Amino acid sequence: MDKSTNVLIVDDYKTMLRIIRNLLKQLDIENVEEATDGQEALAKLRAGNFGLVISDWNMAPMTGLDLLKEVRADARLKSTPFIMITAESKTENVVAAKQAGVSNYIVKPFNAETLREKIEKVMVHA
Amino acid sequence: MPDGIAGPPATAEDARIEAAVRAVLDSMAGDLSATEAALLAELEGLGRTVARAKQEIASLRVDDITKSHIPSATDELDAIVGHTAQATNEILDCCEVLEAVAAKVGGEEATKLGDAVTRIYEACSFQDITGQRIGKVVQALKAIEERVAAVTSRFAGEAPPPPFAKAAPVTPQTEGRRLAGGPQLPGAGVSQADIDRLLADFD
Numbered sequence: 001m002d003k004s005t006n007v008l009i010v011d012d013y014k015t016m017l018r019i020i021r022n023l024l025k026q027l028d029i030e031n032v033e034e035a036t037d038g039q040e041a042l043a044k045l046r047a048g049n050f051g052l053v054i055s056d057w058n059m060a061p062m063t064g065l066d067l068l069k070e071v072r073a074d075a076r077l078k079s080t081p082f083i084m085i086t087a088e089s090k091t092e093n094v095v096a097a098k099q100a101g102v103s104n105y106i107v108k109p110f111n112a113e114t115l116r117e118k119i120e121k122v123m124v125h126a
Numbered sequence: 127m128p129d130g131i132a133g134p135p136a137t138a139e140d141a142r143i144e145a146a147v148r149a150v151l152d153s154m155a156g157d158l159s160a161t162e163a164a165l166l167a168e169l170e171g172l173g174r175t176v177a178r179a180k181q182e183i184a185s186l187r188v189d190d191i192t193k194s195h196i197p198s199a200t201d202e203l204d205a206i207v208g209h210t211a212q213a214t215n216e217i218l219d220c221c222e223v224l225e226a227v228a229a230k231v232g233g234e235e236a237t238k239l240g241d242a243v244t245r246i247y248e249a250c251s252f253q254d255i256t257g258q259r260i261g262k263v264v265q266a267l268k269a270i271e272e273r274v275a276a277v278t279s280r281f282a283g284e285a286p287p288p289p290f291a292k293a294a295p296v297t298p299q300t301e302g303r304r305l306a307g308g309p310q311l312p313g314a315g316v317s318q319a320d321i322d323r324l325l326a327d328f329d
Binding site: 011013014015016018019022023026038057058062063064065066067069087088089090091092093094095096098104105106107108109110111112114 | 211214215218221222225240244247248250251252253254255257258300301302303305306307308309310314315316317318320321324325328
């Protein structure tokens with residue numbers, strides 16, 4: 001993938017944002033911005049130019065699934081790769097995310113290799 | 127009248143039960159079979175037991191539960207989340223120092239340091255999972271608090287307390303919110319391998 005891609009990471013746990021940012025840095029991905037819920041993320045996506053979204057699910061007021069739906073409904077953003085990283089590990093969550101257009105889905109706790117693998121996979125298809 | 131269950135001193139409730147049983151007996155004078163008498167005795171005993179239970183529930187110090195025990199428990203849980211977040215961030219501070227050192231050291235040693243730091247990052251995600259689990263426990267405690275208050279006030283003959291003030295919903299109940307259940311217990315959710323297979327089935 002192009003290491004200069006702008007990546008938006010979204011999670012309501014600041015510690016998790018820091019962990020994901022540091023893991024991305026190990027992959028030489030350093031153009032990273034953060035948001036702490038779906039609404040803030042959507043505003044940043046609409047105002048900026050991001051090549052990848054990595055989002056948690058369980059956030060308020062806007063969840064990651066609702067953010068994904070907004071992204072897919074937006075003519076300019078709809079083809080942006082979107083990876084969900086979440087503790088939601090029920091089959092119905094995965095199915096709902098896929099039906100909403102998620103590019104890949106990582107269940108927490110995850111390892112760095114899984115993150116690298118999923119990012120490479122979605123960016124190849126981007 | 128049939129013998130009732132021996133119990134504590136008579137109360138207004140006991141007197142009411144006794145009067146009701148006596149009224150039934152009077153209306154059935156001469157016609158009461160042994161079975162019916164036994165049944166009435168059982169009913170009277172049950173009535174007294176229910177009355178005692180109502181009194182005991184009404185006399186519970188519910189204020190201790192709703193004003194002290196549960197708020198204290200939720201405060202302790204919040205403190206746990208705060209302390210673990212603080213500790214995790216200190217660990218992350220140290221990891222960032224180690225990464226800076228690794229960049230200066232270079233070579234095989236740097237690789238070893240980098241691998242170790244990666245493992246620490248992976249392990250530190252526990253804080254997110256535990257935070258979400260504790261959040262679920264806090265919600266459960268608040269639900270218990272509300273129900274205990276409702277039950278005790280009902281048995282005390284008081285008007286039920288107003289529902290606890292809930293945060294005004296800032297968004298409607300979306301599919302995302304409805305499916306946001308937090309971490310599953312070990313073995314209850316699907317694994318990353320299962321998820322990968324599921325996603326592949328869609329492709």
